Amino acid sequence: MGGRKGSRAGVKAWNRTGYLCLIPIVLFYAISYYFPIGFTAVLSFFRWSFFNNKFIGLTNYIQVFTDRIALEAYRNTVVYVLVTVFAVNVLALLIALAVKQVPKALAHVYKVIYFIPSVVSVSAISLIWSYIYNPQVGVLNYVTGFFGIPPQGWLVDPRTALFSIILIGIWQNVGFYVVIFAAGLTNIDDSYYDAAKLDGVNPFQSFRYITFPLLTPTTIFAVVTSVILSFRVFIPIFILTDGGPVNSTNMVAYEIYSQGLGSFRFGYASALAMTLLVFVAILTFVQLKVTKSSEEIYT
Amino acid sequence: MRMRYLVAFTLLVFILPFTLFGQTKKVADPVSIVLQSVANVREVAAMKGLVEKYKSVRPEITVDYRPFSGGLADMEAKILLNLSSGVSDPDIFVCQYSSAVSFFSAGWLATLPSKFASKLESNLAHPGLKSPGVLDGKWFGLPWSLGSFVLAYNKDHFREAGLVGPPKDYDQLMDYAKKLTKYDSSGNVTRSGLFIRKAGHPQGTATKWVQFYTAWGGQMPLFDKKGAYFNNKAARDSLQYYLDAIYKHKVDSFSVEGDMTGLGKGTTSMVFREPGTLILLETMYPDRKYGVFSVPTKVQPGTGLTGLIAVVNSHSKNKAAVWDFLEWLYQPENIVEVGKAVGTAILKQNLSDPYFQKELYVAENRQNVEHPESVFVDPMIPGSYEALMAIGRMIENVCYKKLTIDDALNAAEKEVKEIIQRNN
Numbered sequence: 170m171g172g173r174k175g176s177r178a179g180v181k182a183w184n185r186t187g188y189l190c191l192i193p194i195v196l197f198y199a200i201s202y203y204f205p206i207g208f209t210a211v212l213s214f215f216r217w218s219f220f221n222n223k224f225i226g227l228t229n230y231i232q233v234f235t236d237r238i239a240l241e242a243y244r245n246t247v248v249y250v251l252v253t254v255f256a257v258n259v260l261a262l263l264i265a266l267a268v269k270q271v272p273k274a275l276a277h278v279y280k281v282i283y284f285i286p287s288v289v290s291v292s293a294i295s296l297i298w299s300y301i302y303n304p305q306v307g308v309l310n311y312v313t314g315f316f317g318i319p320p321q322g323w324l325v326d327p328r329t330a331l332f333s334i335i336l337i338g339i340w341q342n343v344g345f346y347v348v349i350f351a352a353g354l355t356n357i358d359d360s361y362y363d364a365a366k367l368d369g370v371n372p373f374q375s376f377r378y379i380t381f382p383l384l385t386p387t388t389i390f391a392v393v394t395s396v397i398l399s400f401r402v403f404i405p406i407f408i409l410t411d412g413g414p415v416n417s418t419n420m421v422a423y424e425i426y427s428q429g430l431g432s433f434r435f436g437y438a439s440a441l442a443m444t445l446l447v448f449v450a451i452l453t454f455v456q457l458k459v460t461k462s463s464e465e466i467y468t
Numbered sequence: 469m470r471m472r473y474l475v476a477f478t479l480l481v482f483i484l485p486f487t488l489f490g491q492t493k494k495v496a497d498p499v500s501i502v503l504q505s506v507a508n509v510r511e512v513a514a515m516k517g518l519v520e521k522y523k524s525v526r527p528e529i530t531v532d533y534r535p536f537s538g539g540l541a542d543m544e545a546k547i548l549l550n551l552s553s554g555v556s557d558p559d560i561f562v563c564q565y566s567s568a569v570s571f572f573s574a575g576w577l578a579t580l581p582s583k584f585a586s587k588l589e590s591n592l593a594h595p596g597l598k599s600p601g602v603l604d605g606k607w608f609g610l611p612w613s614l615g616s617f618v619l620a621y622n623k624d625h626f627r628e629a630g631l632v633g634p635p636k637d638y639d640q641l642m643d644y645a646k647k648l649t650k651y652d653s654s655g656n657v658t659r660s661g662l663f664i665r666k667a668g669h670p671q672g673t674a675t676k677w678v679q680f681y682t683a684w685g686g687q688m689p690l691f692d693k694k695g696a697y698f699n700n701k702a703a704r705d706s707l708q709y710y711l712d713a714i715y716k717h718k719v720d721s722f723s724v725e726g727d728m729t730g731l732g733k734g735t736t737s738m739v740f741r742e743p744g745t746l747i748l749l750e751t752m753y754p755d756r757k758y759g760v761f762s763v764p765t766k767v768q769p770g771t772g773l774t775g776l777i778a779v780v781n782s783h784s785k786n787k788a789a790v791w792d793f794l795e796w797l798y799q800p801e802n803i804v805e806v807g808k809a810v811g812t813a814i815l816k817q818n819l820s821d822p823y824f825q826k827e828l829y830v831a832e833n834r835q836n837v838e839h840p841e842s843v844f845v846d847p848m849i850p851g852s853y854e855a856l857m858a859i860g861r862m863i864e865n866v867c868y869k870k871l872t873i874d875d876a877l878n879a880a881e882k883e884v885k886e887i888i889q890r891n892n
Binding site for chain 1: 541542545548551552570574654656658667668669670721722723724725735850853854857861864865868870890891
């Protein structure tokens with residue numbers, strides 16, 4: 170092998186081996202990811218309910234963009250994603266910064282405590298929150314009662330239902346991103362802070378000019394993954410609200426389920442799924458472009 | 469040598485064919501059929517017992533009973549994939565009749581053999597039990613867990629409010645509810661006198677409204693293949709009753725836990741539910757004392773029939789065995805075991821069973837048997853589920869005052885017509 174290194178035939182053989190090794194994983198992805206996506210794209214141009222199948226062109230897409238329920242589902246999803254992603258990342262960063270200040274052994278304990286909700290089943294979490302939100306015997310009304318706030322029907326009032334679902338999302342995900350940010354903070358060399366101290370910078374300046382720029386790759390990862398995860402929110406809606414009251418917690422992922430497996434409108438559900446896929450893909454692309462340019466500025 | 473050939477020839481020509489064909493005729497090939505349902509613990513126990521009993525009657529037929537551990541919608545979605553790809557498993561399954569009607573329209577469900585159908589029809593506890601399994605005159609669904617709504621009430625709350633006997637009509641029901649409702653110092657409802665289904669899964673909201681709609685004189689079906697007929701005075705008046713209960717008389721509230729759980733926990737005093745569900749109170753809240761009345765009347769008596777039917781996969785490879793099992797199962801002494809587990813007296817003979825002499829079943833069976841004309845079923849056409857979802861959302865919009873009654877009815881009528889057109 171060594172003798173043939175660099176020769177044209179050797180490179181070719183090496184490439185061939187590489188391609189051969191890639192085949193299983195490419196096949197796996199093709200069968201389990203790309204085929205379903207492709208099939209969903211095809212279905213989206215059909216009225217497909219198993220009983221009554223017909224090619225209808227763009228009708229499903231037109232309906233997605235004109236149907237009140239679908240548009241409300243999109244609006245709710247965007248609100249959910251914006252608030253959850255912002256709150257999760259800001260809170261996680263603040264907690265990670267706080268955890269960095271405590272002794273190492275204690276920091277591990279804190280990280281575990283914050284991380285636990287991320288590993289508990291979302292179904293179990295949703296059930297726990299249904300008790301917390303219970304209008305009559307729930308803990309939340311008990312706590313807010315101390316501040317003179319009258320009991321609320323958190324999940325049955327359209328004004329508070331979406332906020333209640335968002336709160337579950339934040340509570341569940343923040344711990345995971347605490348660990349991510351904490352790992353990112355560990356990678357920042359202490360010498361930067363020591364030098365800054367000598368220059369007399371305050372903690373805010375230290376965060377603004379050292380921590381935040383050097384944490385950019387971690388922040389990009391955290392924001393992109395939390396956006397993608399947030400768009401897929403489904404289980405709390407399925408267990409707690411069925412998308413109600415009056416569609417106030419209906420999200421795109423739940424609407425896809427409801428139209429596909431509830432009403433057997435697989436074509437329309439596929440169109441909804443494809444619009445969500447394109448929307449998330451565009452958003453992720455833009456995010457990566459924007460954050461890449463800011464990364465270039467800082468590094 | 470010749471003798472040996474003669475013996476061999478005799479064996480070959482006479483004895484061997486006799487042995488082969490004779491045995492085939494006497495003992496049929498073993499057959500296995502699959503039955504699937506989303507079942508509660510009692511239903512699983514009952515079905516396992518029945519399957520064993522059937523095994524002793526027909527040793528050559530094995531019934532593989534597979535209770536589904538997930539939800540009904542999940543099971544139906546999985547079965548839908550099997551049916552659409554021509555898979556024969558499961559041979560028999562229990563599902564919502566609104567889903568079954570679509571499956572039947574697609575040609576995936578078998579119709580009952582005429583002899584079995586006529587025998588069963590004459591024995592049904594009340595004629596309403598047949599309706600959820602019939603489309604265009606063809607009977608494909610056997611009654612399984614089908615209950616009509618009754619008025620369940622908390623006995624302690626009634627005693628406390630000095631109420632005795634059933635409300636005779638919906639006006640008196642509201643008076644009862646006013647006496648039963650409790651408020652805090654700010655005037656918020658802390659115990660609803662009457663729980664009305666106003667939100668939650670829209671199909672369930674619509675199904676429960678049918679009872680009010682028909683009581684106010686509304687005619688069924690709400691819609692059929694030709695159009696939608698629910699945008700009328702009965703719908704407006706019954707929805708106004710909902711609004712009056714929530715906003716005018718404040719006997720119900722979004723913030724108070726209602727329905728079955730509310731009745732069990734004591735946060736609601738009256739609720740309309742089917743006995744098959746109410747029976748769960750006995751295990752969930754064993755200390756709660758509740759009673760049951762037949763539903764009150766307004767313009768006419770009316771109650772909705774809701775629940776599940778058993779259907780046969782048309783792709784089944786062992787239809788003879790399937791029908792043999794079902795004919796055996798629907799004999800009074802067998803089906804009563806299913807009925808007791810799911811809370812439905814399916815055959816006339818079952819009505820006299822001591823189990824169905826309980827107060828809640830007597831109330832239900834009295835209204836169903838004495839007034840079969842007032843037992844209403846959801847419309848039976850492809851797209852029913854989707855249309856009921858639209859009607860349920862309409863009710864929710866009205867109750868939350870997002871839309872006026874007229875606007876909500878007009879919007880729902882338009883949506884239902886589009887759904888019908890798309891599906892038929």
